[in-house]
Amino acid sequence: MEKVRLKIEKLIYGGSGTGFLEGLPVFVPMTVPGDEIECGIVKRHRGYAEGVMLKMLGPSPNRALPKCEHFGRCGGCQWQHMDYASQLLWKQLIVEEQLKRIGKFEAPNVLPSIPSPKIWGYRSRIKLHKDGQGRAGFYAGGTHDLIEVKECLIADVEAIKRTPSFFTQINQEQNEVLRTEVAAAVKGLGAETVLELYCGNGNLTFPLAKVVKNMTAADSSRSAIDNAVKEARKNRVKNINFICQPSKAVMNHLARFHNKFDLLVVDPPRNGCKEIIEGIKRLRPEAIVYISCNPSTLARDLKDMGAFGYVLESSQPIDMFPQTFHIETITKMILKQ
Ligand SMILES: C[S@@+](CC[C@H](N)C(=O)[O-])C[C@H]1O[C@@H](n2cnc3c(N)ncnc32)[C@H](O)[C@@H]1O
Structure with a gap:
């Protein structure tokens, strides 16, 4: 070698x-x-x-002693060997790099990462794998080799017992910050009518409904939408219209009937929202708030939005996943043409 x-x-x-x-x-x-x-x-x-x-x-002065005995073999965490301040800084720099390299934004305004209230024991959902001998663990990074794990230091053991059948954010304390930040971003944009796609169980929808006049919120998961509707009824929330449909179908329908929204909020899965780019072009909301858990697909989608008149105002990394390279961001795009 x-x-x-x-x-x-x-x-x-x-x-x-x-x-x-x-x-x-x-x-x-x-x-x-x-x-x-x-x-x-x-x-x-x-x-x-x-x-x-x-x-x-x-060694770099920013090295830290990994806390977990499985670190380095287990694929769950990648950054336990780096101090938390450096993790936050590099998340900001990586978002900036992805927006420049993939998104072709010259000088993107990426704000400092918001730290997680808990940097250990925060994870309310983990995916353990089992082998033929009934051993439970994680896969080693990039493989299907099982690493038997007796204890996971980023897991919140109590929260894991309550896993529902639809998507929920994995860091519950930081999710409260995410909800507040998204609502503040939307309020700051002065929107009255909002379309939210990939709304899940209404995690972001309910705080948004408090700061706007009315909302249409859609997700393809039946159980998530049922849960959202139940929650709206329980709390007598009257200004949200929940729809159980894939985003592309929702966009096509709304564009065909010339519906107008001041603002679009999207929170797609890791592969982003390429499927609705054409719909955005037709619907032309005045602003878009894009919540992303993957800066590469975020940058790709923002580049497409940029091509038909949206300008990147800011991107705010918010650390939902301490000790890992995963990055959540809230990005504001404004229609300028
Ligand atoms: C990252 S989650 C966000 C959920 C919600 N905003 C939250 O904070 O809990 C992505 C959501 O997209 C939904 N989804 C995945 N593919 C979809 C599609 N093609 N159309 C509509 N929703 C989809 C999933 O059911 C999931 O609820």
Whole structure:
């Protein structure tokens, strides 16, 4: 194996550290910007290489001692070896990098990440896998090899016992912050009529309904919408029209009948909302608030929106997933043409 001396300069979305070998980016898992390492080159590709840390020559001052005995083998966490302030900073920088590189925004306004109230024991949902011998655990990063896990330090054991049949945000304390931030963003935009797609059980819909005149909120999950309707009835909320339909069908229908909304709110799954881009072009809401858990698909979708007149006002990372590379953001796009 080719061995080189490498200084780690940045982190990429996915969690690896990156150093440069005569301009070629080398991605090395489990490293921190500032580390000086002896690196083994595992594979060279066109435009980048994969490396592995063979020896630590000089550690970054931002290193932290991982708390969990499974860290490094289990694929659940990637960043326990980095202090929390650096995790927050790199989430902000990664969003900025993705918006520049994929979204083609020259100088995107990415705000400092909002820290999570809890950085351990926050996760109310985990997916344990079982093997033939009944052992439970997580898969090692990028594989289906089971790592038996007796205790998970980011899991909130009590909350996990209450897992419902539809999507819920995994960090309950930080979810309260997310709801407040989204409602403040919408209020700040002065919208009266709001269309919300990918609304789930109404997690964001209910706080939004308090700051706008009326809302239409849709999701493809029957159980999530049933739950939302029940909640609206229980609390006598009268200004939300819940629809159980896939987003693309909702958009097509609304555009065909020339419905008008001041604002569109979307909170799609990891693969983003490419399916509704054409619908947005036809509906032309004055602003869009995009909640995303994947900055790559976010950047791709924002680029498409930019092509028909939306301008990026700000993107606010909010840390729902401490100790991991995962990033949640609230982004505001305003129609300028
Ligand atoms: C990231 S979750 C957001 C849910 C909600 N906003 C929340 O905060 O709990 C994404 C939601 O998209 C829904 N979904 C997935 N694909 C969809 C589609 N094609 N059309 C409509 N909803 C979809 C899922 O059922 C899920 O509720």
